[in-house]
Amino acid sequence: MKKITTFIFALLITLNIAAQNDKKNYQIRTVAFYNLENLFDTINNTAKNDEASPMMEIKGNRSKVYWDKLDKLGRVLSEIGSKKSHNSPVLIGVVEIENDTVLKDLVKGKFLKKKRYKIVHYESPDKRGIDVGLLYQDRYFKPIHTEKFELLIYNTEGERVYTRDQLLVTGLLDGEKIHVIVNHWPSKRGGTRSIPFREKAAALNLKIINTIRATEPNAKIITMGDFNDDPIETGFKKIMRTKMKKKNVKQAGDIYNPFEDMFRRGLNTAGYRDNLHLFDQILITKPLLTTSKDFSSYKMLNAGIYNPKYMINKKGRYKGYPFRSWSWGSYTGGYSDHFPVYMYLIREKK
Numbered sequence: 610m611k612k613i614t615t616f617i618f619a620l621l622i623t624l625n626i627a628a629q630n631d632k633k634n635y636q637i638r639t640v641a642f643y644n645l646e647n648l649f650d651t652i653n654n655t656a657k658n659d660e661a662s663p664m665m666e667i668k669g670n671r672s673k674v675y676w677d678k679l680d681k682l683g684r685v686l687s688e689i690g691s692k693k694s695h696n697s698p699v700l701i702g703v704v705e706i707e708n709d710t711v712l713k714d715l716v717k718g719k720f721l722k723k724k725r726y727k728i729v730h731y732e733s734p735d736k737r738g739i740d741v742g743l744l745y746q747d748r749y750f751k752p753i754h755t756e757k758f759e760l761l762i763y764n765t766e767g768e769r770v771y772t773r774d775q776l777l778v779t780g781l782l783d784g785e786k787i788h789v790i791v792n793h794w795p796s797k798r799g800g801t802r803s804i805p806f807r808e809k810a811a812a813l814n815l816k817i818i819n820t821i822r823a824t825e826p827n828a829k830i831i832t833m834g835d836f837n838d839d840p841i842e843t844g845f846k847k848i849m850r851t852k853m854k855k856k857n858v859k860q861a862g863d864i865y866n867p868f869e870d871m872f873r874r875g876l877n878t879a880g881y882r883d884n885l886h887l888f889d890q891i892l893i894t895k896p897l898l899t900t901s902k903d904f905s906s907y908k909m910l911n912a913g914i915y916n917p918k919y920m921i922n923k924k925g926r927y928k929g930y931p932f933r934s935w936s937w938g939s940y941t942g943g944y945s946d947h948f949p950v951y952m953y954l955i956r957e958k959k
Contacts, residue, residue, distance in 0.1 A: 636958050637910065638749065638782065639690025641698035642791075642833040642891055643949035644879075645682055646934050647739070648715075649707040651675050657738035662707070663935035674940045679711075681934075681944050683720035686744075689915045689951050697724055698951060699782065701744040702833045704773070704793035708732070712742055729778050731757040736771045741791045741834070743778050750787075752780040760813055762795065762806045770795070770806065777817055782954075785829075785907055788821050790814060792834025794844070797881060807837060811844030818894065819862070827861050829907065833891040835879075835947060840869035840890060851892060858895050866892045867912040868950065878914055878948040880930040889914075889950045897954070910953035920944050 649664040651671040667674055687697045706712060709730040716726035729752060730742040745752070757774040764770055776791040792814060795806035814832055821828045838844055845851045845866065852858045853869035868890040877885035891912060899908040920943075922930045932943035 634957055635904065635955055636783070637690075637694040638700075638907070638954045639694045639696070639698040639951055640700045640789075640831060640833070640891065640954060641686070641689045641915075641949055641951040642702040642835075642889060643682075643686065643689075644704050644793075644835045644889060644945055644947035645706055645715075646945035646947065647705055648678065648682070648711045649738075650711050650714075654707075654738070657707070661737070663938060663940070666938040667940060676714075677942070678934055678940070679715050679718050680720065681942075683715060683718040685915070685920065685944055685949060686715075687720040687724070688917075689949055690953065693953060697721070697746075699746045699749045700789060700831075701726075702741070702776075702789065702791040703744060704741045704791070704835050705739050706730075706742055707738055708740065709742070712744065716744060729755050729776065731755075731774060731776065733757075733774045734759070734771045735773050739773065739793075741773055741776050741793050743776060743789060743791055745778075745780070750780050750782050752778055754779040758813060758817055760795075760810055762809050765802070772806070775810070775813055775817065779821075782907065783956075783959075785956075786825075787907070788828055788830040790817055790830070790832040790834075792832065792836060794834065794836045794838065796837050804843065807842070807844045808848055810836075811848040815849050818864070822862055822894075827896045828894065829896045830894040831891060831897070831952075832864075832893075833950075835888050836890060837888050839887050840866050840872045845869075849892075855898060858898055861895050863895050864892050865895065865898050865909075866890060867909070867952075868892075871912075871914065876914055878916075878931075878950060879946060880927065885930070889947055891950055891952045893952075904956045907954040907956045910955040912950070912952040914948050914950050916948040920948065 647663050649662040712728045726744045727747045733740045756777045762770045772795050773793040778789045794810040851864045851866040858865045872887040877887050878889040897909050922932050931946050933946035934943045
């Protein structure tokens with residue numbers, strides 16, 4: 610009996626050492642996306658339609674509401690991926706932001722200020738005055754090129770519909786070249802009439818990807834965003850030709866969408882017209898996907914939706930929906946009407 614006990618004890622020590630060595634041999638970085646739900650400042654900008662924003666509808670202490678919302682968003686962002694990567698995300702795509710001011714205030718908040726986030730942001734021509742942006746931890750990611758791509762769409766009367774640009778940021782993640790595209794595709798307002806708008810957005814996204822690949826065939830590209838479409842809609846399946854299964858991702862330009870399988874299993878990130886949807890997604894090109902054990906460069910480990918209990922409505926008509934910030938012109942004390950999504954990238958330590 611004593612020999613058996615000694616053997617088990619020695620085996621446990623060996624397994625523990627092996628586990629420790631495994632942690633030492635690999636590094637994990639989190640990439641995330643979050644729709645910040647109408648993150649507007651408290652100042653009226655006469656050049657924008659920000660009077661229609663929920664923030665400007667607040668009759669009481671707007672400043673108190675503003676900083677409370679920033680703290681809540683900062684808490685969420687600080688937690689995403691932290692259990693596995695022991696850090697907040699090194700890259701965070703964000704949408705529904707009014708300007709770079711709100712992003713600067715966000716990264717200076719108590720939950721994020723020690724992370725040294727920097728910002729990539731351009732003003733979009735969006736009618737609501739909202740933009741897209743990218744936050745990055747500059748100790749790990751170094752931008753080498755940033756560019757915005759204007760989405761030109763028109764209604765049936767031939768009038769332009771002003772919407773968000775698509776943001777491309779190319780940089781070095783721990784010395785490795787990565788391309789990130791941040792999207793906020795046109796909304797579903799208008800029903801089926803809005804479908805061509807999102808198909809145009811998909812075509813623009815694919816054009817950006819193909820332009821990158823024209824000079825860099827094995828480019829590692831991440832495209833993320835609030836697509837206002839579920840993973841099975843035409844923009845993804847007919848235009849971008851995204852793949853749900855890894856085995857179907859065969860060429861360098863093929864696009865893998867891990868969120869399509871999540872959608873098939875009934876998972877969601879947002880509610881729209883009394884239905885739950887998976888609008889928020891992160892997609893990758895084949896060079897970031899591996900079916901082998903080769904992690905000499907960054908590859909996708911897995912992806913997920915970040916929705917701890919405190920971010921979910923507990924009761925009522927919207928039970929199970931994200932606990933949002935705004936409702937009928939009032940501040941609810943929630944977080945966002947979307948859940949954030951994330952992806953782990955893993956490679957052997959250099």
